[in-house]
Amino acid sequence: MAKYALQRLALAIPVLLGVLLVGFFLMQVVPTDPAIIRAGPQATQDVVEAIREELGLNKPLWQQFGLYMWRLFQGDLGVSIINNVAVTQELGDTIGPTLELMVASLFWSIPLGILMGTLAAYWRGSLIDRGIMAISVAGVSVPVFFIGLLMIWLLGFQWQLLPFTGRGGPLWTMDGIMAIILPALTLGGVFVGPVARMTRTAVVDMLSADHVRTARAKGLNEFLVVLRHALRNALIPVITLIGLQIGFLLGGAVVTETIFSWPGVGRLAVGAILSSDFPMAQGTIIVLSLGFILINLAVDLLYAVLDPRVRLS
Amino acid sequence: MTLLSVENLVTSFKTSAGEVRAVDGVSIAVERGQTLGIVGESGCGKSVLSLSIMQLLAHPGRVVEGKVLLEGRNLLDLSARQMRAVRGREIAMIFQEPMTSLNPVHSIGYQITEAMRAHEPSLSAAELRNRAVAVLDRVRIPSAARRFDEYPHQLSGGMRQRVMIAMALACKPKLLIADEPTTALDVTVQAQILELLRELQAENGMGIILITHDLGVIAEMADRVSVMYAGRVVERSSSAELFDDPQHPYTLGLLGSIPRVDEEKDRLTAIEGAVPPPFAWPPGCRFAPRCPFSIEACTQAPPALREVAPDHAAACLEAPL
8 A cells, every 4th residue: 555655656756747847838938028028018128138137038948947947946936027926925825725615616516426426326217317417417518607607696696695706714714604605616516517427327337236236135225235335336436537527626726716706826827827927827837737646646545545456456 | 834935937028129038937946955956058047037036136127927935925025125134134145256246345354244234233343253254264264364354356266256155154044046156166166165055055954046057066966956948947856867867858958968978979969059039939839949859739839847757847748758
């Protein structure tokens, strides 16, 4: 188990390096000159040159990359071109709300998706199955921003039930909880459909497996048969899917945070890109990618917990 | 009283291609401490018969006629909850595929105690463990206490089948249905498993229904035999009598197709033709198209199973042969 975990961790390192490389060159291919942005529209050519010198932009590309990596290694992501605040500080302030939003979204959407999928699988072909699958197809097909705007319009604006702008405070306060409900519903909503569909497929598969017949032959009740012998085994493919969907979750977080003015990394990323704040944009890309890598690592470790064949080999 | 008697059982599968009666009017009986062998080719309905007894048929299979009497009580009249109390506790079942019949994600100890917990919820965790280790020990799993926490993928096929048997025996059932229990195993392991079943039967006097396509296994294990062909029992007798003096042409063909060491042959004898699929069963005797003895009357109406010698019945117009 420890060996397996170390192996997974080691595999994450080249992926991380790749992300840093892409993050760096992505900013190089953007047809905007950061020095001009920094200098402002009225600056003279001399000023721009000076800034270019200061930012190291006139050095060869490989030297720039080396410098970038060296600073990164020391935990220095540079300062914002726009407001001169350290990128690490901005990221530190926004990462908490983003994590909060993701946890709150997954907290309700994954259990609900698994429950819906299991019910649909058990009563496959029935009206329950068709109803649940219709809902999940709708969930898969509707884009995040549409769900978000619909919720704002109905629950926030028309009925005035819930706040829809910004974070209300820490989650242990009433305001904090009220404020996170709509963003969490929006972001989680993207997840329910795919999880429900995948769970249904996997549970249907398992229900016809030989070991389920054995469980029934032992005289177990249907609840135990489904829970311990169908769903428990089906979780392995479902977890795989959740791992693959994490990319959508991060993308969804960017959109959701923007719609709900949620002070997270996603909104920071959008702002930085729109204002051509290169160091900030790079920083947010690194953090979001790191998040993706970490969640996938967690998924890999979950495999080992769920499947003794992985744990013990 | 007879331990289990199945009377005129009909199991039907309603499919888009029409109704298929995979088991069509079968009657069998097993006494305590006895082994009934059910033999037939694949597709003859022997597995469907066993699943019908356990009421574990997958959709769209359904028992539409007949009785399944366990000590006189008709299991087909029981509610789902009552039937669950019978499964595992009074009738246990082991299956052909030891590789897939155990759940790969639970330890074998868990899977054995699960059955006991379902039927005797008052047992403590320690008692459950002790009993499970004892029963693992009984089916000769070496160092049973240590194996308790192992997973199916850590065991060989033979060991897994032993675990299946241990699981089936955990609640001391009156009847064990073994559906091709040794087909997936090596010949040497096969012999050990059969020997184990015989011992266990002698010990606790349970009845066994042994379903197999292998006449060698029947000869070794069964007291009585029912031969099935295309959803029906075509011959029924004691095991010794069946091998000695088979009365149905199909049985004769089956016996003829066993290779023998004491005869020199270039080719194995086989029954001509193939088992017809259920939706194409002929109206008369279902074996008639492949039968060397068939006469005009065979194709008219299905022959009834009738006594052709003392305690020996065959469904053939030409019998006794």
